Amino acid sequence: MRQKKLFIAALVFLAVITGSIIYAADHIDAPAVTSQSTDITDLYVFRGQDAGNLVFVANTQGLLSPGATSAASFDENTLIEFNIDNNNDKIEDLAIQCKYDAASNAMLVYGPYPVSEPGTMSKIQGQTTARVAVTAYGDAKPKIGTGTYGIKVFAGPRDDPFFFDLNRYKMILAGTAPGFNNPGTDAFAGTNVLSTVVEVPKFLLGNTNSLNVWVETKKKM
Known part of the structure; x- marks a missing residue:
């Protein structure tokens, strides 16, 4: 197979620590990726329903209206890459790479494999x-693919899971509100993302109780 060079287009960082999750969110505030297939909104990593698995989620192309979602698609020239540091040196040791194949309308998963070029x-x-x-979009039966070692994968539009009361936040910054309401009003309600979800057995990630994980989207050169 011919190896393809790609370059970084966007990135979000997330650190996973034993027993807890730190996560990052970013919705189209970087001019270089606004309205692009490379725009990352969120990264999530959490234990699967099977306690022996970890689930990696990369959401891209956020703020899709219901009307725009049916026409939204993954880009075959954009690579979604989960980078995994399992020895805490802040350099990726493993990568899970996800690449869309337009001909078959399928998401292909590579890895987790050792990284040849950090x-x-x-x-x-x-x-x-x-x-x-x-x-x-609108399919009542989400497609779940299975592969080597029990790896599972999903790809497609989902309701944006990130909750943020943006208007209240602006009021707090302006000094016109003392704090957030409980419950607040979700600024992302009614909007969608394109989601890539990969569930991986923990034994494929190295003998460690702590991981640093970040996701990158990379464009073909």
Whole structure:
């Protein structure tokens, strides 16, 4: 298989520590990725329903209205890459790479594999370990693909899971509100994202109780 060079287009950082999660969110406030397939909104990592698995979620192309969601699609020239540091040196040791194949309308998963080139440049590593047809907007039965070692994958539009009361936040900054309401008003209600979800057995991630994880979207050169 020909290895393809890619360059970094956007990135969000997340640190996973034993027993807890620190997460980051970013909705189109970087001019270089606004309205692009490379725009990352959120990264989540959490224990699966099977306690022996970890679930990695990368959401992209946020703030999609219901009307725009049916026409939204993954980009075959954009690589979604989960980077995993399992020895706390802040350098990726493993990568899970997800690449859309337009011909089959499927998301292909590579890895987790050892990283041959740490940093902003990447090569697609090895062979596919899982694949799944992209679930269409409004499909009542989400498609779940399975692959090597029990890896599972989903790809398709989802309701944006991130909750933030943006208007109240602005009022707090302006000094016109003392704090957030409980419950607040979700500024992202009614908007969608394109979600890529990969569930991986923990034994594939190294013998460690602590991981640093970040996600990058990378464009083909």
